[in-house]
Amino acid sequence: MAVIDYKYKDVIHRCFRCGYCKFPNNWIDVNNCPAYARFRMETYSCGGRLWLVRAWVNGEIDWSEHFAQIVYSCTACKNCEQQCPLRFNVDIVNMIVAAKSEMVERGEIPPSAKEFLENVQRQGNPYGNSREKRGEWMEGTGIEAYQGQEFLYYVGCVGSYDTRGQKTARVLGKVLQKAGVSFGVLGNDENCDGNEVRSLGEETLFEMLAEENVAQFQSLGVQKIVTLSPHSYNAMKNDYPGFNGGFDVAHYTQLLQSLISDGRLDVSGGVNATVTYHDPCFLGRWNEEYEAPRNVLKSIPGIQLIEMERNRDGALCCGGGGGNFYIDLLGGSEDSPARRRVREAHETGADVLAVACPNCLTMLEDAVKAEELEDKLTVKDVAEIVGEACGIK
Amino acid sequence: MDIVACIKRVPDTSEVDVIKIDASQKDIEKDRLVFKINDWDEYVLEEAVQLREKLGGTLTAVTVGHNDWDDVLRRALAMGADTGIRIDQDVSAEDTHVVAKILKTVIQQIPHDLVLFGAQSEDFGSGQLGAMVAEMLDIPHATLVVGLEAEEKRVRVNRELEAGTLESYTIELPALLTIHTGINQPRYISLGGIKRAMKKELQVMSLSDLQLSPDALNPMVRLEKLELPPKGEGAELITGAPGEAAEQLTKILKDTGIF
Numbered sequence: 001m002a003v004i005d006y007k008y009k010d011v012i013h014r015c016f017r018c019g020y021c022k023f024p025n026n027w028i029d030v031n032n033c034p035a036y037a038r039f040r041m042e043t044y045s046c047g048g049r050l051w052l053v054r055a056w057v058n059g060e061i062d063w064s065e066h067f068a069q070i071v072y073s074c075t076a077c078k079n080c081e082q083q084c085p086l087r088f089n090v091d092i093v094n095m096i097v098a099a100k101s102e103m104v105e106r107g108e109i110p111p112s113a114k115e116f117l118e119n120v121q122r123q124g125n126p127y128g129n130s131r132e133k134r135g136e137w138m139e140g141t142g143i144e145a146y147q148g149q150e151f152l153y154y155v156g157c158v159g160s161y162d163t164r165g166q167k168t169a170r171v172l173g174k175v176l177q178k179a180g181v182s183f184g185v186l187g188n189d190e191n192c193d194g195n196e197v198r199s200l201g202e203e204t205l206f207e208m209l210a211e212e213n214v215a216q217f218q219s220l221g222v223q224k225i226v227t228l229s230p231h232s233y234n235a236m237k238n239d240y241p242g243f244n245g246g247f248d249v250a251h252y253t254q255l256l257q258s259l260i261s262d263g264r265l266d267v268s269g270g271v272n273a274t275v276t277y278h279d280p281c282f283l284g285r286w287n288e289e290y291e292a293p294r295n296v297l298k299s300i301p302g303i304q305l306i307e308m309e310r311n312r313d314g315a316l317c318c319g320g321g322g323g324n325f326y327i328d329l330l331g332g333s334e335d336s337p338a339r340r341r342v343r344e345a346h347e348t349g350a351d352v353l354a355v356a357c358p359n360c361l362t363m364l365e366d367a368v369k370a371e372e373l374e375d376k377l378t379v380k381d382v383a384e385i386v387g388e389a390c391g392i393k
Numbered sequence: 394m395d396i397v398a399c400i401k402r403v404p405d406t407s408e409v410d411v412i413k414i415d416a417s418q419k420d421i422e423k424d425r426l427v428f429k430i431n432d433w434d435e436y437v438l439e440e441a442v443q444l445r446e447k448l449g450g451t452l453t454a455v456t457v458g459h460n461d462w463d464d465v466l467r468r469a470l471a472m473g474a475d476t477g478i479r480i481d482q483d484v485s486a487e488d489t490h491v492v493a494k495i496l497k498t499v500i501q502q503i504p505h506d507l508v509l510f511g512a513q514s515e516d517f518g519s520g521q522l523g524a525m526v527a528e529m530l531d532i533p534h535a536t537l538v539v540g541l542e543a544e545e546k547r548v549r550v551n552r553e554l555e556a557g558t559l560e561s562y563t564i565e566l567p568a569l570l571t572i573h574t575g576i577n578q579p580r581y582i583s584l585g586g587i588k589r590a591m592k593k594e595l596q597v598m599s600l601s602d603l604q605l606s607p608d609a610l611n612p613m614v615r616l617e618k619l620e621l622p623p624k625g626e627g628a629e630l631i632t633g634a635p636g637e638a639a640e641q642l643t644k645i646l647k648d649t650g651i652f
Contacts, residue, residue, distance in 0.1 A: 107472075107580025114581040121584065122405055122427050130408045132425060204585035 002059030008095045012054045017047035021080035024314035034317040034337035035073035038330045046080035053099045073329040075321035076199040078285040100201025112327035124191040125157040126326045135187030137166035143173045146184030152222045153183045156229040158358035165358035172383040174392045179265040195235035196323040214245030224248045230283035253293040267389035270301035276350035279315040280357035293356045300389045318363040325359045338367035356382045394450040395504040398441045400434040402465045403516045430465045433511025437572045439579040442473040470593045471586035478596045488614040493525040498603045508569040523571035534569040
């Protein structure tokens with residue numbers, strides 16, 4: 001059955017599968033599309049996916065669960081958009097998301113994606129954990145509820161519910177307290193930011209989340225937001241203005257950078273480590289913020305910052321985007337992007353792999369265990385490294 | 394083929410520690426709970442929609458409850474049901490017999506070749522309702538159905554027995570089946586689909602519309618008390634770092650002779 005209303009019907013045929021989308025910007029490796037790196041089949045590369053979607057749109061192939069998995073294995077990392085030489089490159093990820101949207105409307109999506117979206121519909125988070133438990137991460141921290149402070153600290157689903165994410169959320173809260181930042185959180189009243197919901201193709205659910213969040217923030221008088229996750233940062237900075245939600249949004253690494261340079265945060269305690277930094281896609285390629293996290297790390301005495309071969313706009317995605325930190329269509333192999341990425345980090349000789357995203361944190365930490373590199377490489381969030389330099393445990 | 398699908402709204406109990414018994418000790422505190430369609434009933438709707446797509450006819454979704462319960466009917470309409478009927482009566486404190494009487498009266502008024510129920514509900518889980526309604530309607534039934542092939546006048550069903558044994562029957566229509574999970578893969582219901590279904594009309598009926606008097610419902614079982622299970626003895630909660638916890642668990646498994 002052909003897809004009648006597919007938005008990109010008139011442009012999707014322009015991809016002639018040159019294959020540039022599989023490479024990083026320095027052309028050193030053909031495996032920079034995370035799904036292609038995992039499966040090593042053309043159908044899983046950006047170009048292959050576009051051709052498949054085009055065939056489906058034209059009624060040349062039928063929907064199948066395998067086809068849906070290929071489409072949903074796109075992590076929306078934007079490496080393809082970075083590398084594609086054609087003018088339509090600005091819409092490549094949108095073309096895949098539009099195919100997902102069509103599947104969402106037909107109800108035909110991979111079971112794990114269905115579970116993700118139903119959990120968000122019901123409980124406001126992909127794990128399906130109770131809304132009543134969203135604020136448990138902050139117990140004992142003394143972090144206040146938001147009531148007109150300068151910043152709303154928006155934690156997000158991974159920071160609120162994932163045990164590892166919660167640890168980072170707490171450390172960042174303590175760092176902000178230490179710097180004397182006036183901030184508050186929403187606790188159980190926080191809801192999903194919707195970034196992954198949108199990339200899974202559930203546009204109406206995303207719109208509802210954005211509208212509800214904007215209304216809630218406005219009713220509380222929120223003007224400035226600092227986010228733990230680059231995914232929340234992306235949605236609130238780029239998408240919420242379309243819902244009448246023009247807030248001053250910062251990713252926490254940007255706030256920490258200014259707190260350190262203003263002398264409000266004392267990191268002179270230092271950390272002795274050789275650190276390599278992994279760029280999260282939604283901070284890097286999606287929002288072109290490559291320097292704030294690096295500047296934070298460089299400002300800490302004792303840290304030697306070294307780069308992986310693929311970095312900044314050429315970084316390999318951890319494989320967790322597009323909801324894949326939960327729906328997990330790219331796991332289970334030594335070719336999984338997270339495992340490739342930790343091997344690359346290990347090759348630099350670094351003993352710490354720094355991240356600035358709770359999704360990357362969980363993906364890469366699991367990969368370090370799978371690669372049995374626990375004794376050689378530790379994955380830490382930039383917030384945690386700053387915490388150590390400030391004497392926070 | 395005309396199909397009637399009976400569905401229920403239940404609390405999301407995926408995290409049981411949020412369930413609290415209320416002061417009456419006959420119900421749970423519902424204020425902060427999130428509700429959803431009964432898990433088994435999702436499979437009912439998927440099976441019904443697939444049969445309707447294949448064989449034509451009508452699909453009517455029925456539920457019994459106050460207006461909060463409209464949301465499960467909206468899901469049914471979004472999935473492909475033609476009509477949603479809600480009997481406006483709170484039966485959460487009633488026994489299965491009362492609900493069966495109400496549903497039997499409704500179903501008698503709707504064209505039905507096949508009546509589908511979930512095998513059980515997630516909250517009370519008696520598993521009796523479908524069979525009871527079938528008896529009241531005086532039509533054949535099969536419970537725990539995990540496979541279904543339908544023709545114009547009969548259905549062939551597989552029932553799941555112990556250890557995965559399958560029992561097959563051919564049943565003449567009209568008939569009632571209670572559907573087990575795993576019979577199909579329920580489709581995702583998008584929020585857009587639910588919003589579009591908001592425009593479809595729901596039929597709301599009262600007991601008096603059905604010419605049923607509340608006094609004539611005759612509950613046969615009365616709920617005396619609801620309580621959470623007491624903390625059992627003999628359960629050991631292993632704490633500590635993952636490595637130490639794994640060591641402790643290994644020791645227990647070895648000491649008890651399991652490994």
